Amino acid sequence: MTLPFDTITKTGALLPLFHETCQKGFTHQEDPTTIVDSFFEKYQARRSPESQINLLFRFIQYIERQVVLFDAIEDAAFPVVNNMDGIGTLRNLKETVTAENKLETLQKYLEEFKVRIVLTAHPTQFYPGSVLGIITDLTEAIRENDLLRINDLLAQLGKTPFFKHEKPSPFDEAVSLIWYLENVFYKSFGTIYDYIQQNIYDGKQIENDIINIGFWPGGDRDGNPFVTPEITLKVAARLRLSVIKSYYRNVRQLKRKLTFQGVEDRMGNLERELYNIITNEPSDITLPYFVSELKAVKQVIIEKHQSLYLDELNSLINKTHLFGFHFANLDIRQDSRKHDQFFNDMVDALIKSGSEIFPKNYHDLSEKEQVNILSKVKGEVDLTLIKDEETLKALNTMKAIKTIQETNGEKAANRYIISNNQTTLNVMQLFAMLKLVAFHDKLTVDIGPLFETITDLENAPAVMEELYSNPEYAKHLKSRGNKQTIMLGFSDGTKDGGYLMANWAIYKAKENLTRVSREHGVKVIFFDGRGGPPARGGGKTHNFYASLGPTIEDEEVQLTIQGQTISSNFGTLESSQYNLEQLISSGIGNSLSTKDLSMSQENRDVMTDLAGRSYEAYVNFKAHPKFIPYLENMSTLKYYAKTNIGSRPSKRGKSEGLVFEDLRAIPFVGSWSQLKQNVPGFFGVGTALKHYEDTNEFEKVQTLFKTSDFFKTLIENSMMSLSKSFFGLTRYMAEDPEYGEFWNVIYKEYETSKRLILKLTGYKELMQEEPSGKASIAVRESIVLPLLTIQQYALKKIQELEKAEVRDEEQIKIFEKMVTRSLFGNINASRNSA
Numbered sequence: 001m002t003l004p005f006d007t008i009t010k011t012g013a014l015l016p017l018f019h020e021t022c023q024k025g026f027t028h029q030e031d032p033t034t035i036v037d038s039f040f041e042k043y044q045a046r047r048s049p050e051s052q053i054n055l056l057f058r059f060i061q062y063i064e065r066q067v068v069l070f071d072a073i074e075d076a077a078f079p080v081v082n083n084m085d086g087i088g089t090l091r092n093l094k095e096t097v098t099a100e101n102k103l104e105t106l107q108k109y110l111e112e113f114k115v116r117i118v119l120t121a122h123p124t125q126f127y128p129g130s131v132l133g134i135i136t137d138l139t140e141a142i143r144e145n146d147l148l149r150i151n152d153l154l155a156q157l158g159k160t161p162f163f164k165h166e167k168p169s170p171f172d173e174a175v176s177l178i179w180y181l182e183n184v185f186y187k188s189f190g191t192i193y194d195y196i197q198q199n200i201y202d203g204k205q206i207e208n209d210i211i212n213i214g215f216w217p218g219g220d221r222d223g224n225p226f227v228t229p230e231i232t233l234k235v236a237a238r239l240r241l242s243v244i245k246s247y248y249r250n251v252r253q254l255k256r257k258l259t260f261q262g263v264e265d266r267m268g269n270l271e272r273e274l275y276n277i278i279t280n281e282p283s284d285i286t287l288p289y290f291v292s293e294l295k296a297v298k299q300v301i302i303e304k305h306q307s308l309y310l311d312e313l314n315s316l317i318n319k320t321h322l323f324g325f326h327f328a329n330l331d332i333r334q335d336s337r338k339h340d341q342f343f344n345d346m347v348d349a350l351i352k353s354g355s356e357i358f359p360k361n362y363h364d365l366s367e368k369e370q371v372n373i374l375s376k377v378k379g380e381v382d383l384t385l386i387k388d389e390e391t392l393k394a395l396n397t398m399k400a401i402k403t404i405q406e407t408n409g410e411k412a413a414n415r416y417i418i419s420n421n422q423t424t425l426n427v428m429q430l431f432a433m434l435k436l437v438a439f440h441d442k443l444t445v446d447i448g449p450l451f452e453t454i455t456d457l458e459n460a461p462a463v464m465e466e467l468y469s470n471p472e473y474a475k476h477l478k479s480r481g482n483k484q485t486i487m488l489g490f491s492d493g494t495k496d497g498g499y500l501m502a503n504w505a506i507y508k509a510k511e512n513l514t515r516v517s518r519e520h521g522v523k524v525i526f527f528d529g530r531g532g533p534p535a536r537g538g539g540k541t542h543n544f545y546a547s548l549g550p551t552i553e554d555e556e557v558q559l560t561i562q563g564q565t566i567s568s569n570f571g572t573l574e575s576s577q578y579n580l581e582q583l584i585s586s587g588i589g590n591s592l593s594t595k596d597l598s599m600s601q602e603n604r605d606v607m608t609d610l611a612g613r614s615y616e617a618y619v620n621f622k623a624h625p626k627f628i629p630y631l632e633n634m635s636t637l638k639y640y641a642k643t644n645i646g647s648r649p650s651k652r653g654k655s656e657g658l659v660f661e662d663l664r665a666i667p668f669v670g671s672w673s674q675l676k677q678n679v680p681g682f683f684g685v686g687t688a689l690k691h692y693e694d695t696n697e698f699e700k701v702q703t704l705f706k707t708s709d710f711f712k713t714l715i716e717n718s719m720m721s722l723s724k725s726f727f728g729l730t731r732y733m734a735e736d737p738e739y740g741e742f743w744n745v746i747y748k749e750y751e752t753s754k755r756l757i758l759k760l761t762g763y764k765e766l767m768q769e770e771p772s773g774k775a776s777i778a779v780r781e782s783i784v785l786p787l788l789t790i791q792q793y794a795l796k797k798i799q800e801l802e803k804a805e806v807r808d809e810e811q812i813k814i815f816e817k818m819v820t821r822s823l824f825g826n827i828n829a830s831r832n833s834a
Contacts, residue, residue: 031732118214498618614684681721686752
């Protein structure tokens, strides 16, 4: 309110009054339209309708900036709120294993164990880079209690636009995420690795990198036609340049310190070579040469210069081990249905040209015969034969992988994910294309099928059994260290089967896939496609990994991180280090713990029954005739595409109307979140629990909660979804002639889920055991209450204007803009709502 702008002073003075009007109004069960109208009557009666709308837009801008301020405050308080040496941290892990005489066991385990966080371009983050920079500076100023600087930064924030007028390109998305690599992960990964080396291995070199980063922007083509082979190459080049810049900064700092005989010239030479790369001048420097020079300098310092500055030099050598010349592992991803199209197009072109790579009757063969041919395929495809532009792009992408491996090292791009993978043929089509187009002699790419829907998860073990039994594929796996990556998608699983069923289906799929893989002597690596909110596999993620029993392979933890989850869980050095350490120790703790995490048969039966009942309730709900119309007409679903936050279209298909299968999980989950109804995070849970209450068998689910860490984590995360729900906002819909009955179905399930989860846990209130998380949600929900009210008010206005005999297009446009603008603050405030 003290900022030097007239409009802000007025807005700042009026907003608390509007906030109070909202709170009181919802307490008295008033609807958003009544609340907004009564605010203007009481406090701003003289304002013209145009001036009223202007004030509402200013409220939106002001609240967005309040959210930023609270983000910065939370970031500044992170090391205070979270015990940086407490349970789940590396220091705690080391002290525990030392006390139990298990240090050698831990060392042995860390030689194999890995954590990979994969940054995705999924659009759930509305802060442009300039605002992220302000949050970083503001966090620092708050920590130092520098009021003058805070004031300047808030003024800067007031003048900085929050939304993009144009969609970002996939390259823009990559650049904005590389900011985190350079400014956060480069340092926090280094710190963690240095700590492990010094304190767990007594300074000895470890072969395993333990932590690494995966990267999707520029490689993920699933549903994104804007990701081209050129973009992929450009992103890989940018990653290489960024890590070399980071090394260059470190080498310069070290050169100022290593001014001794025998090392000064060597450091000067390295600095020059790295500078040449940055400035596009010729340079012969390679990663092996860079590392060998640093190690030679280290030797001289130890032998002749009393190990001066050895720790800092060691830290740089460790970073080269973690990041190479590639910085992050760029994954390529595409949908199996697209691969099928490209593959058949390629086969047709080859047969037509007289090539003998495929038999002329290939398309008439059975699936089994086709798989057999694909596993043994040899030859080279002349890409000039391909006339279809989309197919050509796909095949050139495979060439791009080879190019990136040649310039940045094999780790730079050595994994290809097939989304919507359903059959063995899906995998083998890609296997054959990679070999024919780019990898003729040796395939240095891991193929990772992604199983998403409930049906695909059930079929997954049979698909993998077929692949493992194929002699040629088995030979390929052997050349890759007998490791197979399998990705499992929480987002589409929840969208398809509801919260409990999706999580249980993934758990069971992991058990079955572990069994099949072990039978074939293959080490399976599970890569979890998790989003921010519990409905998409998010929430307290490390608790999930700590709850897996011996029946699930857990030597590597891999998961996707996106949008606000990157900035909220990994956006600062402290939060990044803390959350990475939690992931490392949750994975390791499993193997070192003596606690039996395997589920008893009785618990499994109850869990299966709960999942089945929940699934039935969710499927019936989804089949309700008002399900799609409600999302289309009463939520913000159709406005997601207008926010320009991501380069990817908001739905998969080209159909005019809304088709459930085409819906992407992010806008789907996000729309429920904007309505404050978080359906995907709880629907069906109440119905499933109620069966046990009605049959007087509730103690069975209580036993499951007390004895299964997996179920406990599920319920705690569902509580987070319930905590972020507020049905007072949309209570007016209960009276709606068209959607009233449907709204009541949702509200009833919410009430049942909340009541029975409290009964199950024995808590008095939701999230009782997580006071800091609960407090954070309460403050954030309070900040955005006026924003949600404005959004609902605007949606109602649009509905009224669209029903009018004469449509006022100008007014509709204004209110549509109001809805879109209010999306930003709501999403940013919840930190894991989409």
